[in-house]
Amino acid sequence: MLPPSLLLLIPLLTALPRQVLAARQSENGTCYLPGYYNPQTHAFTDGCDAQTYCGTPPGPEYPGYGVADTYICRTRGCRKDEYPFGYGQENDTIPDMCPSGQICPDNMAGCEExxxxxxxxxxxxxxxxxxxxxxxxxxxxxxxxxxxxxxxxxxxxxxxxxxxxxxxxxxxxxxxxxxxxxxxxxxxxxxxxxxCDGTSRVCVATVAIGASCDADKKCDTYNCGPSGVCVPPADSADSPASWVYAVVGVGIVLVIFGTLTGLYFIHRRSREEYQVKLEQYYTEQVAYRESLFSLSHTRDSLLSLPKNTHPDVARQSLLVPSQPYSDEASNQFQGGRSPRDHRDGDYNSK
Structure with missing residues (x-):
């Protein structure tokens, strides 16, 4: 609930000129008040934009000079903040901050002692x-x-x-x-x-974290929690308990171990699948080699027969077992030679 004195100001503020309440004037624009404090937010307002303040015209070259109760927006002479609101990064001229021993007032007209x-x-x-x-x-x-x-x-x-x-x-x-x-x-x-106790107007000692409170000022940390107990400052860093560090450490170790274990089984499965494919490939190559040996034997047998050989005799000559070729291929495969080695050796020998 607002104090009665502030409540009386609200109707007066609503009766101010529309230009002051709705629009903010730029440099040399007309303003109607030297400044006032908003009764609700206590923010200073003077009707000028973020780069100017409301003051009297400094000379005859300015509009309204010498006219009573006439104010214009003038360039600010100082700033309160390191990074003031309302200024650009390149083209705007930002006023200086006041030196030690001086302050910049709310209207930022210029430094004051x-x-x-x-x-x-x-x-x-x-x-x-x-x-x-x-x-x-x-x-x-x-x-x-x-x-x-x-x-x-x-x-x-x-x-x-x-x-x-x-x-x-x-x-x-x-x-x-x-x-x-x-x-x-x-x-x-x-x-x-x-x-300062509001009733007795006497300084009272503040209480530590965990004690009951009904206002921030009663706590050492100036922070009374929602539950009515003093809590650490809002900007303080959290300090986890020792067991939290232990749990986090164990979790990290388990994650690393699980990752390595999973990669091991995935790699082993991949190797087994590749081994099966490789064995199938070698088996097919051996079968192809035996087929080539059989065709070569058939060709040599037929070419070695004299002309006008009876067909039954020719067929009989082909009934020769191909086991020696198969045994040789098997022995070579077991000796560690690849199908490419078999193929190159066979063709180079021919």
Missing amino acids: QVPVGSPCRLARDDECQPPSNADELRSSLNVDGAICLNQQCYYSDVVVGDTCIVENINYITFLAGVMVSDIRSKDNCRTGGY
Whole structure:
């Protein structure tokens, strides 16, 4: 639920000129506000595009110069981020970041000096406050160099547990499945290891992982889980238990062993199939060789007969056993010679 003061601003914002709410002007375009903060998102808006800010015309050559309440979009003089939004990679001129001791304001008009403790500061701009002398001791992820902006005023994050503290609760509005949800972020000026209790306004020690909680600020890790228990930081690395490493190691060994075993059986099966094919090939070659020997014997027998030999005599001469040829081929095959060796030897001998 929004505070009543912010709810009163919503009707006023809806009455702003359409140009400010709907369109963003480029350089020298007319803008109607020097800037305001969205009451829901707290984002700064001034009606200008990502490369300009809304300000008064700097000279007579600019439109609206000297006219009261007239503002135009001017080129930004600094940037807050290393890689600012809205700029190209080649043609756009990107403004410089501010040096140490200076900050770039939300409208990015130009660098400004940091302000001392007790001075006013902008919403969520801890970097606008000058750091303390013991910045290394007070520095944490919840402040900037030990300084913090609370309720638009600069403080040091140096209050110890048990002392009075300052707290600021910022209400952000987001939408989940079309439903408006309030997200409250709490900041305080307690040292690391403590948080400011919203009721007593006294710094209380934070609790360790596993303790019950109802807000992130109450945990050492600044992360209260959905179950109401402090959990490790969201950006922390997971540390598996020792048995996980053992299981993973055994699994890797089993996978390697299984792969090698499978390859062995596949290769053995392939060799057996190839051996069968090779034996069949040798058997066929031996059979072809015996057939050639038989044909050669038949030809020699017929050619050796005299002319006018009776057919019955010719047939009788062919009834000669071919076993010697078969025995010779078998002996050669058993001796390790290949069918190609048989063939080459036979034909070379003829």
